Amino acid sequence: MTRSRARRLLERGTWPEVSRIGDVLRTESIGGLLLLVATVVALLWSNSPWSASYAALSGVRVGPAAWHLDLTLAGWAADGLLAVFFFVAGLELKREFVAGDLRDPRRAVLPVAAAVGGMVVPAVIYTLVNATAAGGSLAGWAVPTATDIAFALAVLGVISTHLPAALRTFLLTLAVVDDLLAIVIIAVFYTAALAWLPLLLAAVPLAGFGLLVRRGVTSAWLLLPLAVATWALVHAAGIHATVAGVLLAFTVPVRPAAGAAVAGLAHRLEHRWRPLSAGVAVPVFAFFAAGVSIAGVGGGTGIANAVTLGIAVGLVAGKTVGVVGATWLVQRFTRARLAEGVSWWDVLGIGLLGGVGFTVSLLIAELAFGTGTTQDGYAKIGVLLGSTTAAVLAAVVLRLRNRYYRLLCAEEEVDADADGVPDVYERTDR
Secondary structure, eight states: OHHHHHTEESOOOOHHHHHHHHHHHHHHHHHHHHHHHHHHHHHHHHTSTTHHHHHHHHTOEESOGGGTOOEEHHHIIIIIIHHHHHHHHHHHHHHHHHTSGGGSHHHHHHHHHHHHHHHHHHHHHHHHHHHHSTTOOGGGTTGGGOOOHHHHHHHHHHHTOOOOHHHHHHHHHHHHHHHHHHHHHHHHHSOOOOOHHHHHHHHHHHHHHHHHHHTTOOOHHHHHHHHHHHHHHHHHTTSOTHHHHHHHHHTSOOSOOTTOSSOOHHHHHHHHHHHHIIIIIHHHHHHHHSOOOTGGGTGGGGGGSHHHHHHHHIIIIIHHHHHHHHHHHHHHHHTOEEOTTOOHHHHHHHHHHHTOOOHHHHHHHHHHHOTTOHHHHHHHHHHHHHHHHHHHHHHHHHHHTHHHHHHHHHHHHOOTTOSSSOHHHHHHHO
């Protein structure tokens, strides 16, 4: 029986993991709705008669110039607030692979392969479009590689679709691995000049932060100064400061101390910081990053630009082909089968939903083309167009399956013995 189950892809996980992921997704869903609101407000404002005031607000500088931290509000949103987002993503990723269901390599291989496929294929499509079209730019090859879990969940919330536990888990883990790969791309490919002294100095507060958290220290008065110092030195080194968020997250222990009655520190920090990430950091960044003037980039002709097309096609077709293709390859070479109740239509829907790239895509666009440039405007239109198209197509596919999803979700909620654990997970655990 164990051998048979090991050959199943997209099985529902253990109850503790499914329960935890459910809590995470509820927080991200609320953040996704705030993200949608922030995006709409930014687009309306930047295309209104008062667009100059939007640009003026984005360009307000705050911070000490002596430390090269006199950043614009848009810059603080991208470099500062998104560091919180990547800190939470780093905590989630470490928990998944150290204490979650993905510590089993047989479970981890699918979301990792799907994330890699969902990044490689869009990058290839973008490169092909821009290498062969007039006015193309290869600098933005990484823009369509990201998946925005908050935006994707907002889409699910708007269309009222009930994804079963296995698909929710797959979507989240795929997006989290996607975030890690994105931060690697940012650090490696979008670092123009590296200053070694600040980078070496950053190891000091980073080590101090790691030492304290491993000793169970949770005091913000001790941890925040070290985290801010690490962030500032990474920023001074010329690496995008969001990388500091992931580095800090990877120092946090996941498992509680032996005999401890409380959850590991990673769980507690994630629980503390995720609402700030989903409810403040990401929506504020979207507000400053999504405001592109359609008239300022050529109106309707901007849609035909190679950068715009490469990103839009990469998000819609590239993500779908990458995720579905990688899933098929894993099935083919491991001789596994999809879990009972899961079909290739479901994988297609998740692949399309993965094409809802937004937060990290906008960040990479700014790094690739420069904030406020014409090509940055083309890239933002491509991100908005591709994400919207992917969302609509995903909504159609998943909505067609929604009646079936309702039945699965209802089955997953039955707890006949009232012990707090749905019966399907008790049968699975046996």
